Structures are given as structure tokens and as C-alpha cells.
Amino acid sequence: MEDSIINLLEQLRVEKPLVHNITNLVVMNNTANALLALGASPVMVHSPLEVREVVDIAQALVINIGTLSEDTAEAMLVATEHANTIGRPWVLDPVGAGISAFRNDLLSNLLDLKPTVIRGNASEIMTLYNFNQPNTKGVDSTTASKDALRFGQLLQEQTGSIICISGEVDYILSQQYRVEVFNGNPLMTQVTGLGCSATALIGAFLGVTDQYFEAAVAGVSILSLAGELAAQTAAGPGTLQLNLYDKLYQLNAERLKSKLKIKRYAH
Ligand SMILES: Nc1ncnc2c1ncn2[C@@H]1O[C@H](COP(=O)(O)OP(=O)(O)OP(=O)(O)O)[C@@H](O)[C@H]1O
Ligand SMILES: Cc1ncsc1CCO
Ligand SMILES: [Mg+2]
Structure with a gap:
């Protein structure tokens, strides 16, 4: 499995995919820098009047609902509908699912548009499966990723999307597989937007392969x-944030082979 990750990273650094982000005001800069450090090319375009044309030229689309406005919500619907029409993959980060009726309504509409991938923390994934029982105190998770695993699997069956749940263990779920990632560090929860950065990196990899689960x-x-x-x-947290860009930039096959801790199960 490491081989597919190594190959995708090499491919990404050669192809430098253009990744269109409609994202939140908190993480705008962090996620652009994470994408650049990895080797992709980010563009943040938020106007409903522009997003169709950017989806046309981008290789993938990232939708992150962290700091919504009426305008960005409309841009997200226009962009994802257009992405579906022309066959562009897109990833949804349901930041703060459950916070408000406005946010939940937008999320229901986005789920109907069938995201290629959904990535959230445990609270967000549980809320997406059942909006009537929101499990949220804002944007941070109130529970461990393993507690959301059953809901993530049900959400996968309901939506057909690939579901990623982040936390102490990260889970990636499809109809056929469950992958568990044991890397990470608890200090990462004290830097804002590292989950959002994971979502952005998924977007970058969606831009270089049609093997969406990989x-x-x-x-x-x-x-x-x-x-x-x-x-x-x-x-x-401060130096963690800065070091992260360097570590993304320095990642290579050797480090991935020796340090990744992942397991794959077939259902
Ligand atoms: N308890 C933990 N132990 C180890 N690593 C963790 C832990 N919690 C999170 N991480 C790491 O941090 C990454 C981001 O997860 P997190 O749950 O903080 O996302 P998030 O809540 O969506 O963040 P944000 O909304 O701020 O972007 C995970 O993919 C994982 O690598
Ligand atoms: C803190 C915060 N508030 C809205 S979005 C965001 C960044 C983490 O997702
Ligand atoms: Mg998040």
C-alpha cells in the first residue's frame, strides 16, 4: 500500500495539479501553503461569478464550509454542480456540521450532489449521518474517531462517497475497504486547520488519479x-505549524516506507 502512496506523491510533484479551493477564512493561508509544500498548485476562488471557469481549468475541487456566507454557500453549489457535469472529483470538509440550520441545509444539498470524498472529525461525521442528533460544540471534535467508525460506515453506504474520519486513528472507508492510519500526534489538535489541510491534500491527490480511494x-x-x-x-503548536510545511516538502519514498503506520482491511 505504501507503494501506491509513494507513486502518487511522485506523480503529484511532476504534474503539480491545480487545486481549486472554496474554503474558510481561518485556514485559507495554511492550506494554500500545505498544498504548495507538497508540490501542488492551490487557487482560492470564492465568487459564484467565477467558480465555474476555475473548475474548468482545475484538476480537483475542495469545498470547506468553515466560515460560510450566503455568497460562498452559493459558490459551493454552483462549483460542485459544474464539477459533476464535467466529471471533476471533489472533496467536502463539513466543518462545524450541526452548528446551525443554514449550515445543515447546505450540507444536505452538498450530500445530494455526491461528493467524491468527505473528510471530517468524529463529531462532524456523526452529525452528517444524523442531523437530528448534532454532536458539536463548534469546529473541534467532542469524541474519538473510533466512536464515529460505525456512523462513518453507515454514511458511506448512504452516500456512496469515500469517508475519512480524523483523530487519534484516521479511518478511510469505502464499500470494499477500511484503512487505518496510526500516525499523527495529539499536539496537532492545538493547531487550527490541520484537518482542513488533510482535506486539501486529498483534493491534490484526487487531481492526479482516478483511483479515488488511494x-x-x-x-x-x-x-x-x-x-x-x-x-x-x-x-x-507554533513551531509544529511551521515544521509541518518543511516535513511535507521533505517527504520522500524512504521516509514513507520507514515511518508510515497503516493497515488495510477488506470488508
Ligand atoms: N488524538 C490524536 N492523536 C494523534 N493524532 C491526532 C489526534 N487528533 C488528531 N490528530 C491528527 O490531526 C489530524 C487532524 O485531525 P483533527 O481531528 O484535529 O481534524 P479537525 O478537527 O477537522 O481539524 P480542523 O477543523 O482544525 O482542520 C488527524 O488527521 C491526525 O493526523
Ligand atoms: C476555528 C474555525 N472556525 C471556523 S472554521 C475554523 C478553522 C478550523 O476548521
Ligand atoms: Mg475540521
């Missing part, structure tokens, strides 16, 4: 490993 595995596991390596020399 793209999701690559995005999640590379962010988790880079975060783990960044934490090893960090004095706290």
Missing part, C-alpha cells in the same frame, strides 16, 4: 505523518 488514503496518511514528524522537534 487518493484519499494518500492525503490523510501524508498529512498525519508530516504532522507527527513536525511534532517531534516542535516546542509547541
Whole structure:
């Protein structure tokens, strides 16, 4: 399995896919820098008047609902409908699912448009499966990823999307497989937007392959490993954030082979 991640990373660095992000105001800069450090080419375009044309030229689309406005919500619907029409893969980050009726309504509409991949923390994935029982206190998870595994599997069956649940263990779920990633470090929860960065990296990998499950595995596991390596020399959240870009930039086949801790199960 490491081989597919290594190959995808090499391919990404050669192809430098253009990744269109409609994302939140908090993580805009972090996720652009994470994509650049990995070797992809980010563009953040949010106007409903522009997004169709950007979807046309991008290799993949990232939708992150963290700081919504009426305008960005409309842009997300226009962009994802157009992505579906022309066959562009897209990944949804349901940040803060359950916070408000506005957010939940948009999420229902986006789920109807069948995201290629959905990545969220445990609370967000549980809320997506059942909006009547929101499990949220904002954007941070209130529970462990293993508690959301059953809901993630049900959400996978309901939507047909590939589901990624982040936390102490990261899970990537499809109809056929469950992958578990054991990399990461608890300090990563004290830097904002590392889950959002995982989502952005998934977007980058979706832009270089039609093996969408492998793209999701690559995005999640590379962010988790880079975060783990960044934490090893960090004095706290500030240096972790800075180190992360360097670790993404320095990742190579040798490090992936020796440091990735992942398991794959077939259902
Ligand atoms: N308890 C933990 N132990 C080890 N690693 C963790 C832990 N929690 C999170 N991580 C790492 O941090 C990454 C991001 O997960 P997190 O759950 O913080 O996302 P998130 O809540 O969506 O973040 P954000 O919304 O701020 O982007 C995970 O993919 C994992 O690598
Ligand atoms: C803190 C925060 N608030 C809305 S989005 C966001 C970034 C983490 O997703
Ligand atoms: Mg999140």
C-alpha cells in the first residue's frame, strides 16, 4: 500500500495539479501553503461569478464550509454542480456540521450532489449521518474517531462517497475497504486547520488519479505523518505549524516506507 502512496506523491510533484479551493477564512493561508509544500498548485476562488471557469481549468475541487456566507454557500453549489457535469472529483470538509440550520441545509444539498470524498472529525461525521442528533460544540471534535467508525460506515453506504474520519486513528472507508492510519500526534489538535489541510491534500491527490480511494488514503496518511514528524522537534503548536510545511516538502519514498503506520482491511 505504501507503494501506491509513494507513486502518487511522485506523480503529484511532476504534474503539480491545480487545486481549486472554496474554503474558510481561518485556514485559507495554511492550506494554500500545505498544498504548495507538497508540490501542488492551490487557487482560492470564492465568487459564484467565477467558480465555474476555475473548475474548468482545475484538476480537483475542495469545498470547506468553515466560515460560510450566503455568497460562498452559493459558490459551493454552483462549483460542485459544474464539477459533476464535467466529471471533476471533489472533496467536502463539513466543518462545524450541526452548528446551525443554514449550515445543515447546505450540507444536505452538498450530500445530494455526491461528493467524491468527505473528510471530517468524529463529531462532524456523526452529525452528517444524523442531523437530528448534532454532536458539536463548534469546529473541534467532542469524541474519538473510533466512536464515529460505525456512523462513518453507515454514511458511506448512504452516500456512496469515500469517508475519512480524523483523530487519534484516521479511518478511510469505502464499500470494499477500511484503512487505518496510526500516525499523527495529539499536539496537532492545538493547531487550527490541520484537518482542513488533510482535506486539501486529498483534493491534490484526487487531481492526479482516478483511483479515488488511494487518493484519499494518500492525503490523510501524508498529512498525519508530516504532522507527527513536525511534532517531534516542535516546542509547541507554533513551531509544529511551521515544521509541518518543511516535513511535507521533505517527504520522500524512504521516509514513507520507514515511518508510515497503516493497515488495510477488506470488508
Ligand atoms: N488524538 C490524536 N492523536 C494523534 N493524532 C491526532 C489526534 N487528533 C488528531 N490528530 C491528527 O490531526 C489530524 C487532524 O485531525 P483533527 O481531528 O484535529 O481534524 P479537525 O478537527 O477537522 O481539524 P480542523 O477543523 O482544525 O482542520 C488527524 O488527521 C491526525 O493526523
Ligand atoms: C476555528 C474555525 N472556525 C471556523 S472554521 C475554523 C478553522 C478550523 O476548521
Ligand atoms: Mg475540521
